[in-house]
Amino acid sequence: MAETKVLERKPLSLAERSNLPQIVSGLKTTVSHMFRKKVTLQYPEVRPTLPEGYRGVPTLVHDPHGREKCVSCQLCEFVCPPKAIRITPGEIDPEAETAHVEKAPKEFEIDMLRCIYCGLCEEVCPEEAIFLQDVYSMTGYSREEMVNNKEKLYELGGTLPDHHYKWDKKRAAEDAAKARGYAHS
Amino acid sequence: MAETNGSDTVTVYIDDEPVVVPKGITMIEAAEHVGKEIPHYCYHQKLSVVGNCRMCLVELGWPMKDRATGEPILEEDGSPKIGWGGKPGIACNQPVAEGIRMRTDSDLVRDCRHGVMEFLLVNHPLDCPICDQAGECKLQEYATEYGRGYSRFIEEKNPKPKRTVLGPRVILDDERCILCSRCVRFMQEIPGDDVLGFIDHGSYSTLTCYPGRELDSNYSLNTVDICPVGALTSRDFRFQMRVWFLKPVDSICTESSVGANTQVWAREGKIYRITPRQNDAVNDTWMTDSGRDLYKQVEAEDRLTTPFVRGIEATPVQALRETERLLRPSERVAVVASTHSSVEEQYFLRRIADRTGAQRYAVRHWGEEDGLLLSADRTPNTRGALLTGLLDELPKPDLRELGAAIDRGEIDTVLCIHEDPLACGLTVEQVRKVAWVRMATHASPADEHAFIALPSLTVFERSGTFINQQFRLQKFRAVVPGPAGLLTDLQQLASLNSLLEDGPVASVQPDHAWKELSAEPGPFAGLRFRTLPSEGVALDPGEHARHPFPERQSLKYEADSFLASLPAATTAS
Ligand code: SF4
Ligand code: SF4
Ligand code: SF4
Ligand code: SF4
Ligand code: FES
Numbered sequence: 001m002a003e004t005k006v007l008e009r010k011p012l013s014l015a016e017r018s019n020l021p022q023i024v025s026g027l028k029t030t031v032s033h034m035f036r037k038k039v040t041l042q043y044p045e046v047r048p049t050l051p052e053g054y055r056g057v058p059t060l061v062h063d064p065h066g067r068e069k070c071v072s073c074q075l076c077e078f079v080c081p082p083k084a085i086r087i088t089p090g091e092i093d094p095e096a097e098t099a100h101v102e103k104a105p106k107e108f109e110i111d112m113l114r115c116i117y118c119g120l121c122e123e124v125c126p127e128e129a130i131f132l133q134d135v136y137s138m139t140g141y142s143r144e145e146m147v148n149n150k151e152k153l154y155e156l157g158g159t160l161p162d163h164h165y166k167w168d169k170k171r172a173a174e175d176a177a178k179a180r181g182y183a184h185s
Numbered sequence: 186m187a188e189t190n191g192s193d194t195v196t197v198y199i200d201d202e203p204v205v206v207p208k209g210i211t212m213i214e215a216a217e218h219v220g221k222e223i224p225h226y227c228y229h230q231k232l233s234v235v236g237n238c239r240m241c242l243v244e245l246g247w248p249m250k251d252r253a254t255g256e257p258i259l260e261e262d263g264s265p266k267i268g269w270g271g272k273p274g275i276a277c278n279q280p281v282a283e284g285i286r287m288r289t290d291s292d293l294v295r296d297c298r299h300g301v302m303e304f305l306l307v308n309h310p311l312d313c314p315i316c317d318q319a320g321e322c323k324l325q326e327y328a329t330e331y332g333r334g335y336s337r338f339i340e341e342k343n344p345k346p347k348r349t350v351l352g353p354r355v356i357l358d359d360e361r362c363i364l365c366s367r368c369v370r371f372m373q374e375i376p377g378d379d380v381l382g383f384i385d386h387g388s389y390s391t392l393t394c395y396p397g398r399e400l401d402s403n404y405s406l407n408t409v410d411i412c413p414v415g416a417l418t419s420r421d422f423r424f425q426m427r428v429w430f431l432k433p434v435d436s437i438c439t440e441s442s443v444g445a446n447t448q449v450w451a452r453e454g455k456i457y458r459i460t461p462r463q464n465d466a467v468n469d470t471w472m473t474d475s476g477r478d479l480y481k482q483v484e485a486e487d488r489l490t491t492p493f494v495r496g497i498e499a500t501p502v503q504a505l506r507e508t509e510r511l512l513r514p515s516e517r518v519a520v521v522a523s524t525h526s527s528v529e530e531q532y533f534l535r536r537i538a539d540r541t542g543a544q545r546y547a548v549r550h551w552g553e554e555d556g557l558l559l560s561a562d563r564t565p566n567t568r569g570a571l572l573t574g575l576l577d578e579l580p581k582p583d584l585r586e587l588g589a590a591i592d593r594g595e596i597d598t599v600l601c602i603h604e605d606p607l608a609c610g611l612t613v614e615q616v617r618k619v620a621w622v623r624m625a626t627h628a629s630p631a632d633e634h635a636f637i638a639l640p641s642l643t644v645f646e647r648s649g650t651f652i653n654q655q656f657r658l659q660k661f662r663a664v665v666p667g668p669a670g671l672l673t674d675l676q677q678l679a680s681l682n683s684l685l686e687d688g689p690v691a692s693v694q695p696d697h698a699w700k701e702l703s704a705e706p707g708p709f710a711g712l713r714f715r716t717l718p719s720e721g722v723a724l725d726p727g728e729h730a731r732h733p734f735p736e737r738q739s740l741k742y743e744a745d746s747f748l749a750s751l752p753a754a755t756t757a758s
Binding site for chain 1: 310311313314315319341342343344345346347348389391423424425426427429430
C-alpha cells in the first residue's frame, strides 16, 4: 500500500475571505450577458422563426382554387407507424363541382397523442394533400381534444400552392371529350 | 426425352426444365404447374381463350421433323433439334405437346412485356389513389414487375366516360378498361346472358351493354372480381375501404344448399365484402350477387342482443338455466329444428331431443332454382339435419302439424331454433299456449309472446360445418366477433345438453362435437373439424340420398346423375 501524502492547507487570504473578487468576476459575466443578443423569447407572445423543412403537426390543405386535395386513398393511414391516422373514405356528391375527383374523406382523424411527427404521411401522399407545417403546440384537457378531426386539420392546413393542377387538367380534357361526344365521328 | 406413350401426360420444357403435365392444357397452365407465373390479362382459367391482350407472349420452340420422312431431326449430340418460332407466341393459346419448349425469361420476352405494358398504359388514367382496384390490380402489379419503369409518353391522354352505370350493382370506368373481354366472355359463357360487348374501334373502343339492356344478372358482380383492373367496380363496395386493410376468412355461402365457397373480408370487426373462393367441385370461381349481400344481417337494426326471460332481460347463463328448468320435467316437448344450423349444432340439438323425447319439426325454405349457384333449397344444411339424425325426413312446408299438436294439448314446451313461428303458420294463441323458447339471431314479432329468447350468432360470427346438396362437408370460420357477451349457438345447445345430462358445462368448440360425431360409425367416422380440408370432403350419404330433395340441377350438380354415381347399394330402393 502506498504511503499517504499529507498536503499543506494554506489559510485564506484577506481578499479571499472578503468574497469581493468572486462577486466582481461573477457580475462581469452577468453584465456582459446584458449586452449580448438575446437567446430566449417571450413565449407565447413572441414565436420563433422555424427552419426550412420543420416538421410540425400534420395538416390537410386546399389547393389555390379551394379544392380539398385529399382523395381518401388511405395510403397515409397505411404507412403511419404508430397508427395515428383514421380515415373514413367517402364519395363526392355527383352534383358538386369537383365530382370528377370522385373521392374525398368523410372523416379524417389524426390522434396527436400517437403521432410521432415522422412525416411519412407527407412523404407517401400521392395527392400532396397532407403536410407537416409550422404548428408545434398541441394542447388539450382530454384525450378527445388531442384528436384532430377533418375540420380542424383543414383549419390548421390552410392553402398551399399547387404545381400540377392534375384534376383541373383532367376535367378540361373530359369536358372537351364530352363536347365531342366521346366517340369518333 | 420422354416418349409419347399413349398416356394422359406429355413432357414439355419450360426454361429448359422438363415438366410432365396433363394433356389438353395450355402452356400458361403448364407454367403454373411448376409455380411459374406468366403474366396475363385476358386468359382466365374458367373462360374460353381469346388471346387479345398479348401480355403472355413467350418464346416457343418445337422439335423439328424432316418434311420428307417425318423423322425427327437431331443435333450432333443426338438431342432433338428445336425450331424456335421467328416471332414470340402467346402461351395462353398454345396447347401443350410432346417436347415443346418455352422460354419465359429471355431478353425478347422481357422486351415484349415492356412493349405490351407501355401500350396498355398509354391512355390509362392516373387514378390509382381513387381506384378501388389498387392493391389487387394486375396492371399495377405487372407494371412494377414487368414494366419498363418509366414513361415515354408526353401526349395528352385519351378521355373516355368514367362513371357509366352498367347495372344495379356495377359501375364502369372506361378509361381504366384494358379491353380484355373477360367480363364479356363471362356473361356469355356462365350465366348465358350476352349483355356486354364492345362498340367502336381502336382507341375509341368502349365496353357497353346491349341497347335497352342493363347488366342486371344475379351473377353480375363476378365481372367485378375477374376484371383485372379497376374498370368494373361494385356499387356496394365502391369507396368503402382499401383492400389492403381487409383480412379474408374462408366461409360458406348460406344462401342455398349449393354451399358456394367464399371469402369474407373484414377489418376490425366490420365486414366489407364477400367474394367467391375457388372450389372446382362446387362453384368454380363464381358466386351469386345475392349471396354477397348476406353480411348485412350482421349489423341489422333488429339483431337480438340480449336474452329475455318472460320479457325481462337476463344473462345468457340465466336464460339457459331457465330453459333447462322448462325442458327437464316436461314430457311434452317439441323442438323446431333449423336447416340453417351447423352440423355440430344439429348434433347437440338431436341429443337434447333424444333426452327429452321431444317431437321434432322443421320448416323448409324452398324457392326457384336458377340452374347455376342458387338451388331450390334456400338453406345451407338440410343434409346435415338428416345425417346427424336430427330429422328423419325432409322439413315440412310449415308448422301446422305442430299447431295441431299444441291445440290437442300434447305440447307444453317448444324449443325453436331460428324459425319465426308466426311466419310458419302458427297463430299467436298457439304460441302463447306453450312455453316458447326461441333461439334466433334477429327479432321477430313472435318474440313478444315467447317465454325465453336466446340470441344467437350469424354464420359470420361462429365456426362450424355445413353439408351441401352434393353431401359435401364444408367448413366455415368466424370472421368477426359477435355482439358482446353472447354465446355461440353451439355453446348454448351444448351447455343446455350438459345441464340436462347433469354433466359439467364447459367451453365448446366445433371440434368437441366432432370428437363424438367421428366416433360413431357412419358418414362422419374419422373426420375432425380441425383437419377438414378447406375444399371440404364428399360424404357417403347412404340411404339419405333417397329423400325427395327439391334440387334438380346446378353448376356442378345434377340430381339424376348424382344418384346414379352413388354405390348401387345405397340407392337401390
Ligand atoms: S407524422 Fe408520422 S406519426 Fe404523425 S400522422 Fe404522419 S405518419 Fe403518422
Ligand atoms: S392525405 Fe394523401 S395519402 Fe392521406 S388519404 Fe389523403 S390523399 Fe391519401
Ligand atoms: S386500374 Fe389499376 S392501374 Fe388503373 S387506376 Fe386502377 S389501380 Fe391504378
Ligand atoms: S371491363 Fe374489365 S374485364 Fe371487362 S374488358 Fe374491360 S378490363 Fe376486361
Ligand atoms: S393472356 Fe394470353 S393473350 Fe391475353
